[in-house]
Amino acid sequence: MAHRKKNTPSKVQSCSRNDPVEAPVVKGPNMDSLGFLAMDSNVPGLSQVILQKLNMKSYDEYRSAMEGKKLHADFGIHSYFEMFQKMEDTFRFCVECKKLPESLPNPKSLRRCKRCQNVYYCGSECQRANWPIHKKFCKKLKLVALDRLMEWLVFTGDIPFPTTPWKKNIHEVRGWEGWFLMQDDLDAKLSSILTGRYMNILWANAGKPKPEEVELTESIKRVTTDFESRPATIGLGLHMFQIDPYAKPIVVHVVGASHVETLNARVTDYDELSHMFPKHQGIEVVMVGIDVVDNPIMRPPLVAFGPRERVYLSSYKGLYHDFWESQVETQLASRPELVVGFHPGFHACSDLMESWLPTLLLLRDYKIPSLFTVYSEQELKYSLKISMELEMRITGCGANPFASLKPEQAYSNPNKSPVYCNSHYFTFCGLSDSPDEPDVGELEGDKSEDA
CATH class of the missing domain: 3.40.50.150 (Vaccinia Virus protein VP39)
Structure with a gap:
């Protein structure tokens, strides 16, 4: 194969492992160049950080645990409650000063935002300082925290529910709204998940208030689309x-x-x-x-x-x-x-x-x-x-x-x-037949605007 030319882009941000890294002032969570922890290679709802919290090396070990198979000696959890708590520990740090629990005089001083049930603060001073920024995202982060828990139902087999053959051609289906309209007995399928055994296990052990049924239903839909x-x-x-x-x-x-x-x-x-x-x-x-x-x-x-x-x-x-x-x-x-x-x-x-x-x-x-x-x-x-x-x-x-x-x-x-x-x-x-760059300045449907 004869390549035309190996013209590597010149303006690409470098993140070489050999680059010097400054030591952080306070001990905080690690972050990659995009602000995500390898999100594109995580098991959905179960990041590598969470696996480490559970003393697991792979999804295989997690799946075995969910199926009740023998666990290795270092598994480190003995109940659903402990599992959900260790998963939550992954996100337990002060969102304002970035301090982790072990960096605080009293690790139990971290308090969760009551509105979103997602972010933590080490005290009222950090919470007040962070509120002008956090209030823009609080509602959206509430959905994030809920979906993160509900995604566990993917591994129990409750999600996705059995789907229906498409009644229209793909160009006639207007995204997920049209897709859900095609699903036969949708209400019965969603109700089965809402009243299922694992849904009850989840909220009996999550350590958070159980949301209203309408919120749980919308979360099931979001996780299904994912x-x-x-x-x-x-x-x-x-x-x-x-x-x-x-x-x-x-x-x-x-x-x-x-x-x-x-x-x-x-x-x-x-x-x-x-x-x-x-x-x-x-x-x-x-x-x-x-x-x-x-x-x-x-x-x-x-x-x-x-x-x-x-x-x-x-x-x-x-x-x-x-x-x-x-x-x-x-x-x-x-x-x-x-x-x-x-x-x-x-x-x-x-x-x-x-x-x-x-x-x-x-x-x-x-x-x-x-x-x-x-x-x-x-x-x-x-x-x-x-x-x-x-x-x-x-x-x-x-x-x-x-x-x-x-x-x-x-x-x-x-x-x-x-x-x-x-x-x-x-x-x-x-x-390419033309050097002109496509005009993407007027793209519609972007969901990344502030909550």
Whole structure:
């Protein structure tokens, strides 16, 4: 493959591990360059920080605990109450002075905001000083705190509820509002979750007041959209590039895929694609990334597809350009009709950009239809600028109608606008015909404004 030129963007913020780091004045929570703790690679609702609090190394250990299997000696919790308390400990620091409990004379002096049940203060002085900023986000952070607890129901199996085949074509469905209207017996499904065993366990052990039923219902919906956002976004990409799953079997590659997508994305979870395209010819989703579970791709060389109307999941542990050379070019895996990257984050620092560059150039030079998602409109603008510098032909961009409705807060700085998974997207295919940058100044539907 002859790349046109390796023109790495010059204005990318550096976050090299070799850069000197100043010692903090007070001991506070760590933060990455975006203010998030690797949010795009977390198990939903269970960050690596939380896993550490639970003395667990992986989602596998957490899942085993939920299924009642034998735990290792260092598990460190013996009840649901203790589990929820340790999860809450992750967010227990003064949002004003950033001090952690162990940095205070009395660790129990931290008090939680009664309105949002999310942020903490070490005293009334810090609370008063922080209120002018916090009041802008307090209502939104209340939703964040609630959804963070309700997301536990994903791991118990209560969420998502069984969904219904789409009664309309994807271009006729106006986002999640239209999606919920298509769901048969929606009230009964939501009621079953609200009155279920794990909902009762959650609020008997959460250490917070149980919200009203209407608040719990809306939270279930938000968490459901977060769960269904990825398969729905893949379906959106197929529609945008006019790729017809009814005409032939379709192969989709998910690049930069993390262990989350292979552990949390069971085959049945991606059956939403079958609901979007009833009676399709078969859809294979191959997840490729350095953090995926080390499984072989499902049916190399993927030329003899299985039964129709099925969605298949495979994974490959490694970088995408290595996967292409070892699997696609040797015909051990099929060339994809679509490549999707969920939150690649290559705009964040030079190290990430360097690792992504071979993949981006490969997708560009082989003219692979591609769709990438980002957390916010600002991130979209940065990503588009880099893509234009790489002379990629941008075919579309904007607010994703199937973005997650579940707000995500910056861990170490909650008092900023929350972001939403798969909030915006951009699509590209091949080399650019024009150096003009797409106009994204008038994007609509951005949910990142202040609460």
